[in-house]
Amino acid sequence: MARITAGVACSHIPALGAAIDLGKTDEAYWAPAFAGFDWTRRWEAEAKPDVVILVYNDHASAFDMRIIPTFAIGCADEFQPADEGWGPRPVPTVIGHPDLAWHIAQSLIVDEFDMTIINEMDVDHGLTVPLSMMFGQREAWPCRVIPLAVNVVTYPPPSGNRCWALGEAIARAVASFPEELNVQVWGTGGMSHQLQGPRAGLINPVWDNDFLDGLIGDDDRLRRIPHIEYLRETGSEGIEMVMWLIMRGALGKATRALHRHYHVPASNTAVGHLVLEPV
Template identity: 65%
Template structure:
């Protein structure tokens, strides 16, 4: 059967993609950010997945404010990098896994989660920046990718608890797939940042790192974090962290909504501020 062997968590700051694309990674400002992913790029080479189930949020490119699915799974054969107003990023197109994506959609919907099926969409920096951070700048991405978009742009957005439950349903779906596939699940976005209003530029190091501690050791409590805590402590865009709970809920230590199995191994943890106006958080967990 297919299996989820690891989860990856990372911010997806658009300025990181621009720094990569414009050859600025060794500039003093950006060098510490990219150094935090040196281990991760080697880890990806040493632990190559067959498929990445990549949880991200669309930034009004594939979906406008006229139509906003709460959860949307990509079932296409491939996805082009989106033009977000300054041209598409110069990165490879993303190759999907329609068979596994359709299987996951069937299974998760039968577990009473309402997913939107997306047979065609372009993917923006929310998906391509994490791939660049983990894989570098290859001619082709090293594995197939299933995009999974979550609405964290327009309220109402899903609760952390619902995202955590969804991760468990996704693991069940993956494990019921017949082919022997090594699957990674990635949660992206965050950490603390606010892009507008009186608190624009907010970054909260203490809260971010405490939340990372809780994500690793007490994910059930993490999933129960109220929305208002994210907004108050991590800024209006800090709510993107609920997407990390989908990936955490899919890990094998979570059984029936509780921590009941062996804890995952923390392979790498990194935190840096600032990157543009955002705190960068990154974590790799391996199932035991």
């Protein structure tokens, strides 16, 4: 059967993608942020996942105020990089895994999660930046990718508890897929940041690192953090971290940290990164 072997958490800051695309990763400002991913690129080369279930949020590239799915799963054969206003990023087409994606969609709906099924969708920096951070610059991505988009842009976003429970349901779905597959689940977005208003530029390293602590081990306290705490402590965009809880829920009762990285600032945002395995 398919099995989830690891979870990855990663910020998806668009400026990280721009730094890669423009060859600026060795510049003094950017080098410390990227140094924390050197270990992960080596590890991924050895881990060789067959499929990544990549949890991210769209930034008005595929969805807008006309359609706002809470949870949407991409079941297409492939997904093109989105044009976010400056042309598509020069990265490979994302190749999906329709058989597993449809199986997960059916299992989740039977498990009482109302998923939106997407058969055509461009994917923006929320998905392509983590791929670049983990795999580097490639002619083709080394694995299949199943996009799982979460609404953390427009009120009301899903609760942390609902996201954690979705991760648990994804684990059950993957375990029931008959093909032998090495599957990773990635949670992206965050960490603390606010892009507008009087608190623009807010970063809360103490809260961020406590959140990283909470993803490790067998404590499930993070699933009970209310929306207002994310808003108060991590800024208006910090709510993206609920997507990390989908990854954590998919890893089961307990986890062990293989790698951890935290850096501020990167384009007025905290960079957080964690590699976990279930224990």
